Amino acid sequence: MxxxxxxxxxxxATQFGVLSLLAFGGANAVLPEIHRQSVAVHHWMTDKDFxxxxxxxxxxxxxxxxxxxxxxxxxxxxxGALVATAAMCAPSCFLTFWVxxxxxxYRETRWRAAIAAGIAPVTVGLVFSSAFVLIRAADANWRxxxxxxxxxxxxxxTKLNPLWCLAAAAALGLTGVLGR
Amino acid sequence: xxLADPAAAVPPPLPPAETLANTPPRxxxxxxLSIALSGFGGVLPFARRALVERRGWLTPADFxxxxxxxxxxxxxxxxxxSIVVGSRACGWRGALAALAGLIGAPMxxxxxxxxxxxRFEGLVYVQRALVGLAAGAAGLVASTxxxxxxxxxxSRFLSAAPFIAAAFLGVGVMRWPLAYVxxxxxxxxxxxxxxxxx
Numbered sequence: 001m002x003x004x005x006x007x008x009x010x011x012x013a014t015q016f017g018v019l020s021l022l023a024f025g026g027a028n029a030v031l032p033e034i035h036r037q038s039v040a041v042h043h044w045m046t047d048k049d050f051x052x053x054x055x056x057x058x059x060x061x062x063x064x065x066x067x068x069x070x071x072x073x074x075x076x077x078x079x080g081a082l083v084a085t086a087a088m089c090a091p092s093c094f095l096t097f098w099v100x101x102x103x104x105x106y107r108e109t110r111w112r113a114a115i116a117a118g119i120a121p122v123t124v125g126l127v128f129s130s131a132f133v134l135i136r137a138a139d140a141n142w143r144x145x146x147x148x149x150x151x152x153x154x155x156x157x158t159k160l161n162p163l164w165c166l167a168a169a170a171a172l173g174l175t176g177v178l179g180r
Numbered sequence: 181x182x183l184a185d186p187a188a189a190v191p192p193p194l195p196p197a198e199t200l201a202n203t204p205p206r207x208x209x210x211x212x213l214s215i216a217l218s219g220f221g222g223v224l225p226f227a228r229r230a231l232v233e234r235r236g237w238l239t240p241a242d243f244x245x246x247x248x249x250x251x252x253x254x255x256x257x258x259x260x261x262s263i264v265v266g267s268r269a270c271g272w273r274g275a276l277a278a279l280a281g282l283i284g285a286p287m288x289x290x291x292x293x294x295x296x297x298x299r300f301e302g303l304v305y306v307q308r309a310l311v312g313l314a315a316g317a318a319g320l321v322a323s324t325x326x327x328x329x330x331x332x333x334x335s336r337f338l339s340a341a342p343f344i345a346a347a348f349l350g351v352g353v354m355r356w357p358l359a360y361v362x363x364x365x366x367x368x369x370x371x372x373x374x375x376x377x378x
Contacts, residue, residue, distance in 0.1 A: 173312020
């Protein structure tokens with residue numbers, strides 16, 4: 001591997017390792033930061049690549065954070081994918097593993113409830129940020145904006161499996177009416 | 181087993197009822213593997229179905245309690261859940277087995293999809309489908325945000341809305357680094373909740 005490759009792997013490990021410890025509320029909360037770093041800071045991909053990779057990760061089975069695997073893959077191939085996945089999991093897993101024991105001991109304490117309640121609105125704001133960043137990357141014209149609005153409404157107001165929204169959006173795209 | 185074997189005369193002991201405490205790593209691996217593969221775009225509902233309803237490893241109350249622990253720690257919630265459940269079953273070996281079951285297969289699938297994307301992204305039909313798919317996926321995240329916001333805004337609008345708005349403006353609109361925004365907002369919000377409970 002070239003030294004450029006190694007330094008990319010180092011950057012991936014650092015980026016996702018830090019994000020792992022900031023990801024209150026899961027992967028959706030750190031998506032804007034992943035976008036900022038991989039598009040604006042490191043230039044690993046374009047805006048369009050990012051929204052396509054996110055869409056692919058969403059349509060695959062498994063936890064949401066698996067988008068990190070794809071970002072790592074795009075930046076540095078299979079080694080990048082493995083490093084990104086490990087870095088996204090390891091720090092928070094170690095923390096969780098050690099905290100479980102303390103948690104079980106202090107389950108009724110006041111600080112625990114304050115932390116959970118205090119972090120919740122910040123997390124919600126971060127998930128709105130993710131939606132905003134994705135919408136700006138994905139909706140290049142008004143027809144795409146309508147698809148986004150329709151998918152959001154169906155997912156919000158019905159109990160339909162969200163996979164149907166993705167399938168319908170992809171099928172509509174295939175017809176060519178959404179552009180390209 | 182031969183007929184002369186005295187043990188054959190004794191009926192085998194009943195298998196013990198399945199509890200989390202006597203679950204081996206292999207079972208943990210398989211259960212989390214099946215959770216991962218059945219969950220598209222978020223596996224939490226499937227985790228609940230498997231752990232509470234099908235296996236009975238956790239009571240509904242345990243599940244809610246454990247999930248709130250996982251949500252107040254950083255990291256993907258369901259990954260944290262696999263660590264907690266796995267470690268309660270059999271320590272670090274269980275945690276590792278559950279984690280490997282949860283992320284192994286999705287990782288391989290997504291790398292394969294990435295390779296397909298790399299190879300065929302130039303094709304017009306692939307581009308068209310992905311353009312639509314990306315617009316649809318963005319909408320799903322918007323609805324997740326709205327669903328998460330709703331109970332907070334209904335139950336405590338004044339203490340929640342400013343933090344939702346500030347996090348959105350800082351990270352989504354201004355594109356400031358996430359760490360600074362969290363370090364500025366989280367202590368304030370947690371402090372407010374701490375005082376409110378006094």
